[in-house]
Amino acid sequence: MSKPLTVWDLPREEYLAPGHRMCQGCGAAIAFRHILKATGKDVIITMPTSCGEITSTVYPHTAWRVPWIHVAFENAAAVASGIAAGIEALKRKGFIPKDKDIKVVAIGGDGGTFDIGFQALSGTLERGDNVLYICYDNEAYMNTGIQRSGATPLGAWTTTTPVGKVWRGEWRPKKRKDLIAVAIAHNVPYAATANPAFPVDLYMKVKKALSIKGPKVIHVLSPCVPGWRIEPEKSVEVGKLAVLTGMWINYEYENGTYRVTTPVPKRKPVREYLRLQGRFRHLTDEEIKKIQELVDAEVARINKLVGKEVIGPVEG
């Protein structure tokens, strides 16, 4: 068995230039950097409007050292499909060598993926286009000022799920939309979740996805300093705690098999994840208990899919 990869083994080349306008401690910035390390330079990125798009391309600078196109909010996947088809046509006509591996990667936020871009994503997956779709999920519309999205977790404060006597933050009383299950329902060959607090895992998943032909989806948690109301130096810690509490599970799906890439033998209670974030500050013990139940159910579901207990019970 080969030695496991560490951050020291990742390529030194940086295709996301420093000096962008993303926040200190931005989870998406860490994610983009490691995604690009995995794609290398032969990649074309499509990006819908999102905080990461706006802040990485403020005139007259761009942080992207690879070909990059900003598209309308609802169609990153559709434009990516078009680019993939264009490359295929150029190869058929002999303008590009047939063996040249040009990757097409769409990177959208959770709003641009779960909500407005959902139709285009479904189309890309359904047709089987050779595109890697990456959703960086900061669990709300951060670019327009922290409005809820289809990915906002139960109880989270946003400007459109305010906190008062009647509204207690995000109201959806169940697990949010399961993007990986949606992708698998389109019969994709590969789908995975990742987290910038585990950069090597993220890197390897992007690498693996790009080695597979057809549509692939990677869902990346992206801790957000202003939107989650966390301290900038805590974003990696929050990302790690998401995994250690079972709020987020790093796993992958490949041709019918599920594999948890970050096993957690003993879970921490979700309270430890929630208490670091201002967006959950209003939660009562009872509301936290409800969230814990949702997490327990999701952990049980994943364990069942994997076929053994890779995520353990809550300790203590």
Place this chain on the structure above:
Amino acid sequence: MKVEYLTGNYAIAEGAMTAGLKFYAGYPITPSSEIFEYLAKELPKVGGIVVQFEDEIASINAIIGASWAGVKAMTATSGPGFSLMLEGLSLAIMIETPLVIAYVMRTGPSTGIATKSGQYDVMQVRWGAHGNYEIVAYAPWSVQEAYDLTIKSFNVSELLRIPVILLSDATLVHLWERVVMKGPGEVVIVDRKKPKVPKDMYKPYEPDEDLVPPMACFGEGYRVLVESLTHDERGYYKTTNEVQRKLVWRLVNKVRKNKHLVVDSASYFVDDAEYVIVAYGTTARSVYALVKELRSKGVRIGLFRPKSLWPIDDDALVKACSKAKKVFVVENNVGVYVNEVCRFLKNKDVISIPVIDLDIPSPEDILNVMREWL
């Protein structure tokens, strides 16, 4: 009555609640999101419902549904979102659904600068949707007027059973100003008219004399057939010239014939004006300052400000320009509304003064462009 200090966005939200808003469907988009955020906090307190939808297509169609369920409904958006709403807008026109869209203009095309202002979309509002129709759109120039014209937008939409657009821009909605807000009974609130005929005699698209059919909503006991296909008075799909002509002309004429209830404008210093500037929305604020300054220097210049952009108050426009040798149309875009002004001032020298500015054109910039004709 009470006095508040509000932004344009908050004033639009307050105006909508004064007018009787009960359902808001939203999707975040700069610079209109504060309307949504404000209503998310305030509307439930008065028994209303605020729901976030997955995009603007869903938002406009949700308010069409809510309006047919019997409540006053609205959404707010900006250019990219309005582009997505156009099919729904056309549907609302065809099935005669009262609703209000608060359209906060930003720069374009495409994403443009989301946080900055412009008046690029006045023609999109008029002509964007497919089919032939008349649209009603108001352009406030102050926060107070944003409040007042929001109420008027609801009233006109209920009165004529049409979608009405409140067209502001990023500058206005982020401006803080004093607003006099109306309490119950202090402002006229119009509700859609209900059928008076027996239930078995009701035809959903049979108009009264004012060309507006009384509106029975779902669940009120009437047989309501809401049809986006070309339909007769009963709501049945028909593919004849006769039905198509009758329907389209009625949809157009119900606005044209009731124009006096819709149009709104203001004229300043026009009685003896040799020069008249036509300007609307926030641009008119700079023009007003410029006109006052030129007046103090002895220039006989006036301002005509359409509050209803669509349809324009043409009688007032012609009157305001009756003595004018030259008419200037100042806009924060490449000069698009000038064509509408020209239509009514065929024998006048109408000059387009487009001044693109990310906030509002300054009086100096406007004067610099105009100077060559003065």
